[in-house]
Structure formats: C-alpha cells, structure tokens
Amino acid sequence: MNKFILLLIFSTLLFACKKEEGCTDPSAKNYNPEAEKDDGSCEYPEPFITTPHSIITPYGFPDMIHPEDNQLTEEGIALGEYLFNSPILSHSEGLACASCHLQENGFSSPGNFSSNINGVATLRNAMALINLGWVNNLAWDGRSSGLEAKVLGSITNPFSIQGSSDSLKARAEKDAQFMALFSAAFNEESITIENAARGLAQYIRTLISSNSKFDKYLNGEVQLNASELGGYAIFNSEKGDCFHCHGTQQFASNQFHNNGLDPEPFIDLGLGAITGNTADNGKFRSTTLRNIEHTAPYMHDGRFANLEEVVEHYNSGGTYSSTIDPNMKKVGIGLQLTNQEKQDLVAYLKTLTDADFIGSN
Amino acid sequence: MKKLILLLSVITFTLSSCKKDPIPTHLSIKFTHTVDGVPLDLTTTESELPYTNAAGQHYNVKTLQYLISNIRMHSEDGNIDLKGVHFVDASNPSTLKLELGELRNGLHSSLTFNLGLTSGANISNAYVNEDFHTTMAWPDMMGGGYHYMKMEGNFDDDTTFYNTHTGGTMGNDWSISYSSGCPTFDQFSFNVDDELGNVEITLNMELNGWYNSPDTISFTTDGIMGNMGMQSTLSNNGSCIFSNSVTYE
Numbered sequence: 301m302n303k304f305i306l307l308l309i310f311s312t313l314l315f316a317c318k319k320e321e322g323c324t325d326p327s328a329k330n331y332n333p334e335a336e337k338d339d340g341s342c343e344y345p346e347p348f349i350t351t352p353h354s355i356i357t358p359y360g361f362p363d364m365i366h367p368e369d370n371q372l373t374e375e376g377i378a379l380g381e382y383l384f385n386s387p388i389l390s391h392s393e394g395l396a397c398a399s400c401h402l403q404e405n406g407f408s409s410p411g412n413f414s415s416n417i418n419g420v421a422t423l424r425n426a427m428a429l430i431n432l433g434w435v436n437n438l439a440w441d442g443r444s445s446g447l448e449a450k451v452l453g454s455i456t457n458p459f460s461i462q463g464s465s466d467s468l469k470a471r472a473e474k475d476a477q478f479m480a481l482f483s484a485a486f487n488e489e490s491i492t493i494e495n496a497a498r499g500l501a502q503y504i505r506t507l508i509s510s511n512s513k514f515d516k517y518l519n520g521e522v523q524l525n526a527s528e529l530g531g532y533a534i535f536n537s538e539k540g541d542c543f544h545c546h547g548t549q550q551f552a553s554n555q556f557h558n559n560g561l562d563p564e565p566f567i568d569l570g571l572g573a574i575t576g577n578t579a580d581n582g583k584f585r586s587t588t589l590r591n592i593e594h595t596a597p598y599m600h601d602g603r604f605a606n607l608e609e610v611v612e613h614y615n616s617g618g619t620y621s622s623t624i625d626p627n628m629k630k631v632g633i634g635l636q637l638t639n640q641e642k643q644d645l646v647a648y649l650k651t652l653t654d655a656d657f658i659g660s661n
Numbered sequence: 662m663k664k665l666i667l668l669l670s671v672i673t674f675t676l677s678s679c680k681k682d683p684i685p686t687h688l689s690i691k692f693t694h695t696v697d698g699v700p701l702d703l704t705t706t707e708s709e710l711p712y713t714n715a716a717g718q719h720y721n722v723k724t725l726q727y728l729i730s731n732i733r734m735h736s737e738d739g740n741i742d743l744k745g746v747h748f749v750d751a752s753n754p755s756t757l758k759l760e761l762g763e764l765r766n767g768l769h770s771s772l773t774f775n776l777g778l779t780s781g782a783n784i785s786n787a788y789v790n791e792d793f794h795t796t797m798a799w800p801d802m803m804g805g806g807y808h809y810m811k812m813e814g815n816f817d818d819d820t821t822f823y824n825t826h827t828g829g830t831m832g833n834d835w836s837i838s839y840s841s842g843c844p845t846f847d848q849f850s851f852n853v854d855d856e857l858g859n860v861e862i863t864l865n866m867e868l869n870g871w872y873n874s875p876d877t878i879s880f881t882t883d884g885i886m887g888n889m890g891m892q893s894t895l896s897n898n899g900s901c902i903f904s905n906s907v908t909y910e
Contacts, residue, residue, distance in 0.1 A: 359786075360785075360786045360789060361789070362789050362790045362794065363790055532802070533802060536800040536801070536802040536803070537800070537802060537803065537884070537886075537887060538824075538883070538884020538885075538886055538887060539884075541884065543798075543800045547795060547798045547800065548786075548794065548795050548798045549786075550795065552795070553795045553796065554795070555795075555796070579704070620819065620820050622706055622819075626723050626724060626813035626814060626815075626822040626823075626824060627813070627822070627824065628822065629821070629822045629823075629824060629882045630820075630821065630822075630882050631820040631821075631822075632820060
C-alpha cells in the first residue's frame with residue numbers, strides 16, 4: 301500500500317514537471333497560447349502577395365507621390381475599377397461613380413449638376429477625373445488633402461452615394477467577383493469602406509491623360525493647323541494669359557483663384573468656406589484643360605455650356621470682387637480678342653483632347 | 662610628494678571638467694520685404710493703395726514670389742555652395758527663413774546669390790518636382806524656364822492690376838547677381854569659432870527699387886513678359902534692391 305502511494309506521488313510529480321508542447325509562434329495559424337515548448341507544429345498562412353504597378357511619368361509631369369499605406373498594385377487597381385463601375389458602394393445600389401463621371405466626358409458629368417441617390421441635385425458640377433494623381437488639395441474648394449480622403453468623403457457623403465461599411469459588407473456576400481477582387485487586393489478579412497476608397501484611389505491614379513494632339517505636335521508626330529497655332533500663341537502669351545493658371549504640361553496650376561465669375565456677396569464661397577479666410581472667398585481650383593473639349597459644362601457650377609462662352613468670359617474681363625485674381629488684369633474690359641482670335645483659342649483648346657483617354661479611339 | 666601629485670591631479674581634473682563644449686554655428690537666411698522702408702503688408706484691400714512709386718502711382722501688393730539661386734558663402738578656405746534654388750513666397754512664412762545647416766570654423770567674408778535663374782539653369786521642367794514648378798513656369802513660347810519674380814497688385818483703382826513678372830524673355834539672362842558693387846549690399850565678414858553661436862543673415866528686398874532707380878517705371882495693365890526692353894530695365898533697377906545685415910545669436 302505504501303508502495304502504491306509512493307508511485308502515485310512520483311507519477312504526479314512527473315506529470316506536473318512536464319511542459320505542455322505546441323506551437324508557440326503567435327503569427328502561426330495554430331498558435332497555442334498554453335504551450336510552453338514549441339514542438340515544431342506551427343502552420344503559417346500563405347504569404348499575401350500583390351503585384352506592384354508602376355506609373356510611367358509623362359514628360360513634364362512631376363513624380364507621382366503615393367501614400368505609404370496605399371502603394372499601387374494591379375490587384376488594388378482592378379478592385380478600384382470594379383468599384384468605380386459598380387453600384388455596390390451606394391446606399392441604395394442605384395449609383396456608381398461612373399454614373400456621374402463618364403469616360404466620354406473626361407470622367408466628368410455632362411450636366412451642370414448631378415443627382416444623388418435620392419434624386420436631389422448636387423451643389424457643384426462633377427469634376428473631371430484627369431491626372432488627379434498629381435493633385436493634393438482636391439475638389440473645387442480644396443477640402444480634401446489626398447485622393448484617399450477625397451474618395452472616402454465622396455462615397456460616404458449623404459448628398460452623394462452614401463456608402464458605408466455595413467451596406468458594403470451586406471452586398472459583398474452576394475457578389476463573388478467583388479469578394480475575389482477584394483481578397484486579392486487587401487490582406488484583410490474585414491471588408492471596409494476605407495479599403496474600398498483605397499482601391500478606388502489607386503484606380504483613379506491610373507486615369508492619366510498625356511497623349512493629346514498637342515502632345516503629338518510637340519513630339520513632331522502631327523502638325524497643327526493655322527488656327528490651332530494661332531490659339532497656341534494666344535494661350536501662351538500675355539494676349540490671352542491662360543498659362544499663368546493653366547501652364548506646364550499639366551495645363552493646370554491646381555491652385556485656387558477667383559476668376560471674376562460673380563460679384564459679392566458670393567453664393568458659393570469656395571475655398572473660403574474651407575479655410576474660413578475671407579481672402580479666399582470666391583476662389584476655386586484651376587483644373588486641368590486636358591480634354592477640356594469633352595468636359596462641358598464649365599466652372600464649378602457648370603454655368604458655361606461651351607468653350608466659346610468660357611473664352612467670352614475672359615474676353616470681357618469678368619466681374620469685379622474684392623478677391624479677384626491680379627491676373628485678371630483688366631476687370632470689365634478683358635482681353636479684347638477679335639472673333640478670329642477667339643476661334644483660334646478654342647481650336648487650340650480642342651487639340652488637348654486625348655482620344656485614347658476618353659475612349660473614342 | 663604624494664600630496665603634491667594628488668593636488669595636481671585634482672586641479673587638472675577640475676580644469677578639464679570646466680572646459681566648455683564647442684558651440685556649433687548654424688547659418689540661416691531671413692527674407693524680409695519693405696516699401697520705402699515700411700514692412701510689406703499683403704493684406705490691404707483693393708481700395709487701399711498705401712504705396713507710391715516714383716511715377717506717382719499709388720499701389721498695393723497682393724502677390725510677391727521669387728527665386729533665389731546659387732546661394733554661396735565665400736570663406737578663407739574655399740567657397741561653400743549652400744543651396745541651388747530657394748523659392749520665396751511672401752505670403753508663406755515657411756519660405757521666409759532658409760536654414761542652411763552648420764557652418765565650419767574659419768573666416769567667412771561674403772554671401773553671394775542670384776535673383777532668378779542664370780540661363781544655364783533656366784530650363785523648362787528643370788525643377789519639375791519642386792513646389793514652385795507650376796507657380797513660376799515661363800512658357801516655352803517666350804523662351805521657357807521660370808519666372809524670376811512675380812509681384813502683383815492694384816494700382817490707380819480697384820479694377821486695374823499690374824503684373825510685374827520678370828524672367829529670361831526669349832532666352833536672355835536677366836537674372837541679377839548679388840556679389841559686390843552695390844552700396845546697399847555690405848561685404849560683411851565674420852569668424853566662426855567654437856563660441857560664436859548661430860548666424861542669421863537678413864536679406865531685405867526694397868520693392869520700390871524695382872520702379873524708381875535708375876529708371877522710373879510706370880505700372881501698366883499690359884503684359885511685360887514679352888517686352889524685352891522692360892525686362893532689361895527691371896533687371897537694371899533690381900541690381901540694388903536687396904540690402905543685408907548679419908545678427909549673431
């Protein structure tokens with residue numbers, strides 16, 4: 301009997317001393333937090349691999365800056381393109397980004413304003429999505445710093461498509477293509493509206509236009525006619541003085557100017573509503589003129605139906621207000637171009653059309 | 662004898678522990694702007710025209726932007742290239758102080774620079790990744806490169822604007838070299854040693870100098886970028902618009 305008790309105590313002590321074995325690596329799929337000794341059984345998830353996508357910087361453009369946490373990948377761009385054209389993001393599944401940003405219109409809207417998911421008109425003209433990878437302060441009033449923030453703001457805006465993570469998750473379960481694209485793009489199980497915005501931002505960065513007739517002229521591939529050359533000279537001299545706000549190969553300053561559209565008090569404060577500085581009232585972003593032939597109507601409220609009306613605005617000198625830009629040198633007098641010169645300027649602007657970009661080739 | 666050695670050791674240790682660490686000298690340049698000696702105010706409204714040029718025109722200033730290049734310190738043991746190009750925007754405080762790092766010990770006799778870009782550097786898209794690229798670009802049709810300076814505002818009334826834009830019209834080099842020969846530009850010298858401390862050089866641009874001397878220039882609503890005569894005159898007038906001073910901190 302005494303022997304039996306001794307054996308029992310001995311066995312208990314032996315088992316008490318034995319360490320539990322298992323996988324001790326927290327990054328393993330079968331990590332055992334109770335294990336004290338690693339037994340070599342760890343199993344790891346397949347490494348998440350994406351395919352980097354490189355942008356070829358067009359001549360005369362700066363290097364495109366990508367956020368550290370949203371580098372371009374083929375998978376991210378594919379997801380973004382799918383989301384851009386699918387109504388999966390919108391609250392009622394009624395609208396896609398492409399509903400208002402049409403490729404044949406330079407990814408802008410042909411209407412002055414667009415209708416949101418409730419059929420209510422937006423407050424401003426849908427901007428063209430051209431070369432936005434080189435723009436920092438986005439939207440007409442510069443409200444968004446960075447493309448990811450701008451996209452997220454647009455797709456969650458109650459006055460736009462009012463998307464949310466919840467509505468996206470609910471629909472994603474029924475959309476195998478989306479699930480596959482999302483899984484390939486992001487190493488996260490959770491489907492979020494933020495990741496959707498990252499994918500969209502990647503896609504929008506690939507919407508690059510740099511192959512217009514004018515670019516081909518600079519490369520010696522085509523010749524401009526006399527009227528186009530006349531407009532080129534007006535654009536790039538102080539006669540037209542277009543280049544101060546729409547210069548360089550980008551044809552944009554992407555800065556904010558009051559170009560004499562309205563007298564005070566302004567109905568739309570523009571940049572001033574964002575900064576709170578009255579000196580910014582009435583200022584809006586000077587956007588690219590690439591593909592301008594196809595992005596009518598013009599200005600933040602789409603007030604000008606065609607390029608002739610735009611040129612006439614500058615030709616008449618615009619309307620005085622206290623924040624009007626000094627480059628509008630003769631307010632109320634204007635450029636005083638002849639009819640031929642105005643036609644030439646419009647002809648030149650039309651050479652900025654990139655047929656590949658707008659999908660007409 | 663032992664006591665003497667101990668005493669000497671204590672004195673030596675005490676002396677060595679009292680020795681000061683050398684103080685590094687950091688160099689910076691501050692950019693200031695005046696009109697007839699009064700600090701520039703960019704916030705005046707169009708109806709306020711507080712300044713007057715030699716032609717008797719009243720004006721204000723809404724924009725003042727320019728490029729400074731080839732910033733170089735001349736020292737007893739050779740020249741130090743401090744910075745290739747610096748963009749000054751009077752409305753942006755971050756551009757008004759240029760930190761140039763630590764200055765080596767020795768005698769430093771003068772600072773030289775160019776207002777604008779010399780023809781070798783004034784090439785379209787040469788600074789495509791710099792913040793000033795789109796702001797200061799000069800059309801190829803007028804010679805290409807970059808504006809040297811943009812000064813803009815109202816004159817006479819609230820609906821007329823002047824655009825004093827200087828640059829290398831049609832490939833000319835009208836950049837302005839600041840080295841010597843200008844009475845407003847002192848040829849200072851200072852010796853950097855272990856105790857001098859930081860050095861700040863202030864460069865002040867007197868804006869009426871563009872329009873007053875030696876030639877009187879009137880404001881116009883017409884463009885001047887394509888006017889080679891006007892660009893030459895402005896380059897000449899601009900040869901002494903900077904003054905300098907040095908402070909030690």
